[in-house]
Amino acid sequence: METCKTEVKGGKNLLTWLREKGHLLYSPCGGKGVCGKCRVRVLEGKKTLSEPYPNLRSITLDEWKAGWRLACKTMMDEELTIEVPDSWNTEANILTNGDYEVTLQPCIKKVFLKLPKPSIADQASDVDRLQKALGTLEILDLALVQSLSDILKDNEYKVTAVMQGNTLIGIEGGDTRDQLYGVAVDIGTTTIVGTLIDLNTGDEIGVYSTLNPQKAYGDDVISRISHTIEKEDGLQSLQHILLDGLNKMFAFFEEQYHISAGNIYHLNVAGNTVMIHIMAGLPVKNIALTPFNPVTTRLPDIRAKELALKIHPNAAITSLPMISGYIGSDTVGCILATDMLEEPGYSLLVDIGTNGEIVLGNKNGLLSCATAAGPALEGAHIQCGLGGIRGAINKIEISESGVSHTTIGDQPAIGICGSGIVDAVAQMLDRGLIDPYGRMLSHEQASENLPSSLASRVREYNGKPSLIITEEQEGAAKEIFITQKDIREIQLAKAAIAVGIQILMQEMQVEFKDIEKVYLAGGFGNYINHDHAMEIGLLPVECRGKVITIGNAALTGAKMAIKSAGFMEAAERIPSKTGYIELSTRVDFQDLFVDNMEFKSE
């Protein structure tokens, strides 16, 4: 826990300020005061501490009295002393490594021009007039040339040129330089998170997050791909529903931050290869079929109007490059957000989601693979599993005296999310409730070997043992338990990740002692207990002390690239430096996979 003193910035909220200072906050609700993820404790701040309790779900009355507030709803009208939670510090440490320091140099620039008016002595064409003022000039398209003369004449030849490199992409009457925005977005299979950025200052003005509306067509990429194969217009309908989702984000930014979406000139996207393909209307069917090759790993030049995105019609729509059908621009974003490709020491990057993407290497090059970790760690395929939503059990402690837990938002428990499951399995192993092969003790075996506070919680479910985490009489919304089958799901997931790591190390002839940093990306990585993850073998125990959680690093990479053409270029170089191994066809994969199913003792 670290404390910090804030500035006074009337009308500005604390969340925005903290982000600007380099704290990589996770705010899935986009600063709406709903998700409770941006809780911060105010130690000093007369006015703030005297505010009446607004009856929040994410902060109890006692917590409120103790100074807990939502950063997104706390105004900086006075100097505050606040406690920055540890999880933020980790991220903040990474940020201050220097790699995230962005020299503002966006791909899109505005130039205000006072052009000489035409005269008999100067009959140069309107285009030549611009060219003379701007130097080498390409004009994006015919429509822009068609509109040029009227805009020049109506504004007495005082205009603002919107430039992408040497290409004119817009021309606006008068001086509009102060209105220059970009949006970086991470399009996940499950969620979409976008950040509105002022390209004049680099300020991250606001964040928006929403569920990917494609979820109606299936939870994972394979079911989305299937939809495009089975329905004639399947690809188009998935594309349109996604683009609609993005348009809702722009409308939110417009309303919330009082900007015009027409002044958003760049949308830079990170996402898995399937999401990026669908966004661009590129067929994804080959990604589901061996040999899984995508249409492209780099998007061609795309303008907002081609996708009916409601921002500036000529806004550049870019994606960080992709590496393969299963290593997308989200992973490239993560690589960009770390210093993996700059340091001589080896780093390991693990991004755990439905698929686990794993990257290993140093400045000489990287190697990547994707493993079908399955959705267990996101709470799916788990009897009482849930995503990281309110009421989900996110922490579990199993001691001699019984089982305790916390839930997201301190709500009555309605299920368990990934971090809770990892806690449970690690401690069940520790307490002897499961053996190294993943077999749970029966109630009888538990009664013989364990205190009754635990043994009493081992009950039978579908003929197999299960462990009650909590039940109605303990205040839960319903009985929540972990089954033998759940343990098996976790074993499959952790084995997949572990094998991925092993094969990369083997291919690169790298040993654990060579690995200096382990980057854990993604929402899940942010919330799991690292020790517990190591105890169950999801992360190698040899990584202890080296783990750095980097949150939504895909989005961080997308933001870096939108703020700096230099980072955009650096991202372009990543695929050629990053090899890819197809695990599914390796002869050693099955053997290693079975080996890693076991829970190893340290």
Place this chain on the structure above:
Amino acid sequence: METCKTEVKGGKNLLTWLREKGHLLYSPCGGKGVCGKCRVRVLEGKKTLSEPYPNLRSITLDEWKAGWRLACKTMMDEELTIEVPDSWNTEANILTNGDYEVTLQPCIKKVFLKLPKPSIADQASDVDRLQKALGTLEILDLALVQSLSDILKDNEYKVTAVMQGNTLIGIEGGDTRDQLYGVAVDIGTTTIVGTLIDLNTGDEIGVYSTLNPQKAYGDDVISRISHTIEKEDGLQSLQHILLDGLNKMFAFFEEQYHISAGNIYHLNVAGNTVMIHIMAGLPVKNIALTPFNPVTTRLPDIRAKELALKIHPNAAITSLPMISGYIGSDTVGCILATDMLEEPGYSLLVDIGTNGEIVLGNKNGLLSCATAAGPALEGAHIQCGLGGIRGAINKIEISESGVSHTTIGDQPAIGICGSGIVDAVAQMLDRGLIDPYGRMLSHEQASENLPSSLASRVREYNGKPSLIITEEQEGAAKEIFITQKDIREIQLAKAAIAVGIQILMQEMQVEFKDIEKVYLAGGFGNYINHDHAMEIGLLPVECRGKVITIGNAALTGAKMAIKSAGFMEAAERIPSKTGYIELSTRVDFQDLFVDNMEFKSE
């Protein structure tokens, strides 16, 4: 008159062969056997000479017996000895100067590819697969990437890439290299002439000509511009009617030459600045208003689909560059088709139409101006004036014994076209029918000074003298005469041209002795009697012996550039080497203009 022996090329017509040999034939009807412009005399050729007379309008029975044939309808099934008319020789001489020798190097190329199929060992994306085969690669647009995978898969990765430089503009299943066409077109205010070119061989497969369908909206560019100002959708309607006209040309090529218009990948256009602007949907209103500046002198990248042109959707639509609002890409085409910019000696280029464009200079640089010659030389604003159509008097001879004439197509006379007017005025001056100030003798004055064969033809029209050229009793369709007002129109036109030439010479400090070549471009230039043009002062007498008629040199330039990227680049350099003088604002213009109204004696 020169004779030449042909090859035997069964099924090929003589017109095409002569063009290939460098004879710049004018065939306004596009080889349909209608216009009679491609008449040629066959001296030897058994089969051809024994063909029965097909009752042609453009060749009489006697001429047929004497061996006259239409080159466009004469098949090369045997060796022929033919007489090439003098007017062709002039052009042929230019052609063999070497400057028109085109090394075939079109902007559009096709590459046949047998790509390796994807496999687990080679999961490269489809785009990367192409990239590896083709080297540095840009893909034109998203639509092309969207269609890529299916085309590759459906054709077992054997495809033909259509390339424009490093940009992929099309991908076609199988080997389609033999189907690669371009069209060069001259869009005149009055006529459109296009040539279909096989980009694999450079062969000019066919020619099409038609009236510019915009004529319904006025004869000159100013009335077209007015239409775009007065009507809200005026620009769009003029654009669409022109594009429809181009689509009719493509349909003609498809039907006539058994090609698919989808295999036309390049349309290169020459035209005046207003026509090029309207084709691209660019506003033209500023060109009509001082200071007359156009939107642009270079078109941006335009694809056929953007203009709904029915050729390959990604076909490149290019224009040779323009110089100013009144010096268009037609003039640039003429410059390209001559060696004006290569030779140390000075050349003068005169392209006479509604406007006269004049260019003077040498390899160190050119200077250009446009004069409002008015449409008199095209037969408009002349009492009995006509364009160069069938029945128009194209040659007039005035002798002691009277007035004789020929008409186009040997039809009964229905009017006089430009070359006839020039003949008439020159000889009226010579015979003393008009004085050096352009005043016609009255009937009385004529009776006193001239033989009655001429004096009897001088009659009164609207209170002023007029000269009867022919009348019904001489076989004409109606009475055809030249009025005092007609003489005044010609004086205005010739003065405008003459002043333009003088001012350019003055600005460049060039004297007539320095001018080595005088290029006369355009249909009118092709048909006038040069001596007569000099006698009336339309061309300076000092140019005698230096005049080279170059026909539709704008189209020649457009064809050269479509066949050779080198010529396209040479054309791009022309505007920066060509200055422009606005005559209308020069203080010396009015004085010089009045001076030049007189007919000077040599």
